[in-house]
Amino acid sequence: VIVYPxxxxxxxxxxxxxxxxxxxxxxxRVRLRSKDIVAVSSKIVGIxxxxxxxxxxxKTTREAIGLARRFSLTLPFxxxxxxxxxMVIGGVRGALLTIKDGYAVANAGxxxxxxxxxxxxxxxxxxxxxxxxLRDQIRKEFGKQVGVVIVDSRVTPxxxxxxxxxxxxxxxxxxxxxxxxxxxxxxEVRITFRAVADALAATAQLVMGESSERKPFAIIREAPxxxxxxxxxxxxxxxxxxxxxxxxxxPPGHDQSQHN
Amino acid sequence: VIVYPxxxxxxxxxxxxxxxxxxxxxxxRVRLRSKDIVAVSSKIVGIxxxxxxxxxxxKTTREAIGLARRFSLTLPFxxxxxxxxxMVIGGVRGALLTIKDGYAVANAGxxxxxxxxxxxxxxxxxxxxxxxxLRDQIRKEFGKQVGVVIVDSRVTPxxxxxxxxxxxxxxxxxxxxxxxxxxxxxxEVRITFRAVADALAATAQLVMGESSERKPFAIIREAPxxxxxxxxxxxxxxxxxxxxxxxxxxPPGHDQSQHN
Numbered sequence: 134v135i136v137y138p139x140x141x142x143x144x145x146x147x148x149x150x151x152x153x154x155x156x157x158x159x160x161x162r163v164r165l166r167s168k169d170i171v172a173v174s175s176k177i178v179g180i181x182x183x184x185x186x187x188x189x190x191x192k193t194t195r196e197a198i199g200l201a202r203r204f205s206l207t208l209p210f211x212x213x214x215x216x217x218x219x220m221v222i223g224g225v226r227g228a229l230l231t232i233k234d235g236y237a238v239a240n241a242g243x244x245x246x247x248x249x250x251x252x253x254x255x256x257x258x259x260x261x262x263x264x265x266x267l268r269d270q271i272r273k274e275f276g277k278q279v280g281v282v283i284v285d286s287r288v289t290p291x292x293x294x295x296x297x298x299x300x301x302x303x304x305x306x307x308x309x310x311x312x313x314x315x316x317x318x319x320x321e322v323r324i325t326f327r328a329v330a331d332a333l334a335a336t337a338q339l340v341m342g343e344s345s346e347r348k349p350f351a352i353i354r355e356a357p358x359x360x361x362x363x364x365x366x367x368x369x370x371x372x373x374x375x376x377x378x379x380x381x382x383x384p385p386g387h388d389q390s391q392h393n
Numbered sequence: 394v395i396v397y398p399x400x401x402x403x404x405x406x407x408x409x410x411x412x413x414x415x416x417x418x419x420x421x422r423v424r425l426r427s428k429d430i431v432a433v434s435s436k437i438v439g440i441x442x443x444x445x446x447x448x449x450x451x452k453t454t455r456e457a458i459g460l461a462r463r464f465s466l467t468l469p470f471x472x473x474x475x476x477x478x479x480m481v482i483g484g485v486r487g488a489l490l491t492i493k494d495g496y497a498v499a500n501a502g503x504x505x506x507x508x509x510x511x512x513x514x515x516x517x518x519x520x521x522x523x524x525x526x527l528r529d530q531i532r533k534e535f536g537k538q539v540g541v542v543i544v545d546s547r548v549t550p551x552x553x554x555x556x557x558x559x560x561x562x563x564x565x566x567x568x569x570x571x572x573x574x575x576x577x578x579x580x581e582v583r584i585t586f587r588a589v590a591d592a593l594a595a596t597a598q599l600v601m602g603e604s605s606e607r608k609p610f611a612i613i614r615e616a617p618x619x620x621x622x623x624x625x626x627x628x629x630x631x632x633x634x635x636x637x638x639x640x641x642x643x644p645p646g647h648d649q650s651q652h653n
Binding site: 134135136138222223224225226228230232235236237239246286287288289290291292293294295296297298308309325326327328329331332333335336338339340342356357368369370371373374375376377378379380381382 | 394395396398482483484485486488490492495496497499506546547548549550551552553554555556557558568569585586587588589591592593595596598599600602616617628629630631633634635636637638639640641642
């Protein structure tokens with residue numbers, strides 16, 4: 134497997150993602166091949182789709198004021214997270230634990246880093262669709278069948294630091310079901326799935342950088358993935374009661390006596 | 394960044410990890426370079442250190458019987474997890490959420506896959522030390538300054554499938570503190586750390602395979618890491634009350650009224 138980080142130009146709201154990617158490829162003198170995985174940061178997908186909020190135009194509610202105070206957040210940020218979340222579960226100093234599109238992530242995926250001045254960048258409306266759109270555009274423009282993964286940062290229980298999380302994917306099987314396989318001793322492997330999209334996202338994030346590096350794209354070549362046109366990160370969703378971590382947390386307003 | 398999966402011979406209890414690794418390198422015709430990261434699966438580190446339990450020799454307790462029934466586990470497995478855990482927090486069908494060496498992981502890191510017949514393989518006693526030992530042995534044997542990361546599988550909140558988690562590391566900075574950096578717009582990045590060891594583990598797991606593939610080693614070349622002799626995964630530990638997920642879960646016996 135070879136991973137190429139790609140330096141890019143600064144992306145502005147409304148810019149065509151395909152156009153930015155094409156320029157980036159040319160600038161880095163990388164030629165696409167079929168079966169390449171194109172990793173792209175959720176930040177520039179959000180910016181290109183104008184998923185941006187001006188912090189001076191956010192109307193705040195009483196609930197946001199409470200969250201901002203309790204978890205040491207700015208009020209516009211707390212409000213934006215509240216607006217974007219399916220559910221706010223709780224928080225720690227500086228961050229809220231939210232459910233967003235069925236995933237358990239910090240701050241509904243909203244990040245203050247690398248956003249245009251006085252603004253917040255949100256996740257794309259439908260990240261799997263954004264990935265599919267870029268994949269289809271790349272096929273038309275370059276004649277190559279690639280996979281696309283949209284990468285955000287995530288935190289891990291009881292661990293310091295972020296790694297990559299796939300929030301959207303297209304063109305390859307996002308989750309591999311290896312239940313039918315046998316292990317080294319010939320026994321059937323019963324409950325294992327591989328989170329391929331997340332592993333690709335973590336690999337991409339290793340080279341993309343988190344702060345000032347202008348590397349919002351990476352190409353992952355010769356990865357052991359199954360190319361498949363109709364797949365997405367949506368397949369990686371796990372029910373609350375089957376999740377090792379979240380099954381231990383009561384959703385707000387949930388009656389604990391009904392849970393076990 | 395280039396990632397080489399390495400096919401290996403089957404490792405037997407007590408085998409020297411350095412010897413297995415040396416043979417594996419020769420067999421795969423890969424030459425080590427300084428600054429390479431050597432990834433190795435926790436499974437074969439455990440086997441080489443004889444961290445193995447015979448399931449017929451596990452004495453079971455009443456507590457294990459309760460856990461086995463409640464979460465559909467075999468009794469020896471439930472007992473082994475209980476014995477290895479710092480704390481059992483709860484579980485879902487087929488898995489327990491445990492604290493092990495300060496990390497929040499499934500089944501205290503015990504895996505039934507690819508273990509010798511009728512046995513369970515445990516984590517090394519001190520994974521950072523195991524990583525350091527292998528790193529020092531490689532330096533003596535090959536004259537190269539490498540990093541070592543010990544890789545296990547982990548699950549992610551509300552996601553199906555496993556990715557790689559670093560349980561031990563040596564020779565490179567496991568967590569990068571990028572708080573002093575500035576973002577693309579010149580603003581200071583305040584709260585971000587990068588979980589470098591975990592990102593390397595996820596990258597390695599992408600190529601190592603989860604079931605019958607005999608690839609317990611991978612070499613990660615030209616990764617953007619800081620080589621440092623005195624670092625380990627221990628630096629990635631996060632306090633319970635600072636963790637976005639675990640701060641929402643009461644440890645067993647904890648009085649909720651004291652928590653907030």
